[in-house]
Amino acid sequence: MTATIIDGKAFAAKVREQVAGHVSRLKEEHGITPGLAVVLVGEDPASQVYVRSKGKQTVEVGMNSYEHKLDAETSEADLLALIDQLNNDPSVHGILVQLPLPEHLDSDLVINAIDPAKDVDGFHISNVGLLGTGQKSMVPCTPLGCLMMLRDHHGSLSGMNAVVVGRSNIVGKPMAQLLLGDSCTVTIAHSRTKDLAEVVRRADIVVAAVGRPEMVPGDWIKEGATVIDVGINRIDAPEKGEGKTRLVGDVHFESAAKVAGAITPVPGGVGPMTIACLLANTVTACCRANGLAEPQGLTA
Numbered sequence: 001m002t003a004t005i006i007d008g009k010a011f012a013a014k015v016r017e018q019v020a021g022h023v024s025r026l027k028e029e030h031g032i033t034p035g036l037a038v039v040l041v042g043e044d045p046a047s048q049v050y051v052r053s054k055g056k057q058t059v060e061v062g063m064n065s066y067e068h069k070l071d072a073e074t075s076e077a078d079l080l081a082l083i084d085q086l087n088n089d090p091s092v093h094g095i096l097v098q099l100p101l102p103e104h105l106d107s108d109l110v111i112n113a114i115d116p117a118k119d120v121d122g123f124h125i126s127n128v129g130l131l132g133t134g135q136k137s138m139v140p141c142t143p144l145g146c147l148m149m150l151r152d153h154h155g156s157l158s159g160m161n162a163v164v165v166g167r168s169n170i171v172g173k174p175m176a177q178l179l180l181g182d183s184c185t186v187t188i189a190h191s192r193t194k195d196l197a198e199v200v201r202r203a204d205i206v207v208a209a210v211g212r213p214e215m216v217p218g219d220w221i222k223e224g225a226t227v228i229d230v231g232i233n234r235i236d237a238p239e240k241g242e243g244k245t246r247l248v249g250d251v252h253f254e255s256a257a258k259v260a261g262a263i264t265p266v267p268g269g270v271g272p273m274t275i276a277c278l279l280a281n282t283v284t285a286c287c288r289a290n291g292l293a294e295p296q297g298l299t300a
């Protein structure tokens with residue numbers, strides 16, 4: 001068997017088109033332009049790349065982008081003051097604080113200072129609680145993007161065995177909640193899981209969010225399973241020339257694609273969907289803030 005490649009890049013372009021449609025309607029019918037504020041503390045090169053890419057795509061769909069770059073030594077008080085200012089700014093509908101934050105800043109404290117209605121990452125404890133109890137919330141972008149691709153590929157996910165490898169607050173746990181919400185039988189695996197290969201072999205759906213390059217080999221995958229690879233790992237690629245690197249996922253793509261029914265590539269899979277869902281969440285937040293009907297199909 002050779003897997004169907006789930007094209008996250010193309011899917012993300014379609015989501016952005018829908019977002020752009022809602023943005024122009026908000027502008028024309030209501031005179032409102034959705035705005036997204038991204039806060040970056042420090043100079044992590046990967047974070048800078050993501051933030052630039054978010055800003056560019058925000059503008060491309062017609063929204064306002066506000067970038068706040070603070071130096072690595074910024075105090076917690078100054079960061080909290082900025083968040084307070086953004087919480088109270090009516091032109092800002094979404095706030096994202098790029099993670100990880102420098103060591104001296106308490107990321108839980110900072111995230112929980114964001115107005116939950118503007119928390120387009122869905123990381124605030126209030127949104128986590130709402131998602132966990134099946135109430136309307138802001139849904140974390142990466143898991144939301146994965147869910148959209150799974151629903152698109154399968155229609156209903158009801159009754160499927162899903163295995164999520166990784167239990168982080170930003171990917172693994174919310175992913176498991178969303179799959180449970182779609183009536184999958186969900187297993188969450190992590191670094192202490194025994195017989196991980198056997199656990200993964202039972203899965204109709206595998207979501208790998210570990211942060212270890214190509215850790216999941218093809219022989220862990222059940223024939224025909226759907227594989228969603230969240231991992232973004234930059235590794236050396238001497239075959240491309242001295243000092244060159246390339247991006248790989250947490251799944252060994254070549255071997256997994258031989259047994260899976262469908263698989264997302266890296267790059268071009270979950271990553272682009274994450275940013276598209278961030279834009280979607282910003283439009284949703286803007287509609288809710290203004291008491292308007294929110295877009296259909298862009299939330300869980």
Ligand SMILES: NC(=O)C1=CN([C@@H]2O[C@H](COP(=O)(O)OP(=O)(O)OC[C@H]3O[C@@H](n4cnc5c(N)ncnc54)[C@H](OP(=O)(O)O)[C@@H]3O)[C@@H](O)[C@H]2O)C=CC1
Pocket residue numbers: 142165166167168169170171172189190191192193196209210211212230231232233270271274
């Ligand atoms: N495409 C996208 O948009 C995004 C991609 N990412 C990528 O996804 C990956 C995961 O990110 P994130 O969730 O933030 O990572 P974290 O480091 O926060 O979590 C990793 C999880 O993997 C588990 N783990 C580590 N080693 C093993 C192992 N050998 N076997 C089984 N489980 C293991 C850890 O277990 P334990 O809890 O026991 O330590 C932990 O739960 C990274 O590559 C990251 O770059 C992240 C966010 C967005």
Ligand SMILES: Nc1nc(=O)c2c([nH]1)NC[C@@H]1CN(c3ccc(C(=O)N[C@@H](CCC(=O)O)C(=O)O)cc3)C=[N+]21
Pocket residue numbers: 049050096097098099100121141142232247266267268269270271272274275
């Ligand atoms: N508050 C916060 N929210 C986040 O959502 C968040 C964060 N912090 N910190 C870092 C992680 C990581 N993340 C990615 C987004 C897009 C790509 C992406 O577009 N990747 C491209 C490749 C990009 C490249 O070439 O480097 C792809 O997979 O095709 C990857 C990773 C969001 N994160």
Ligand SMILES: [Mg+2]
Pocket residue numbers: 121140141142143170274
């Ligand atoms: Mg996210």
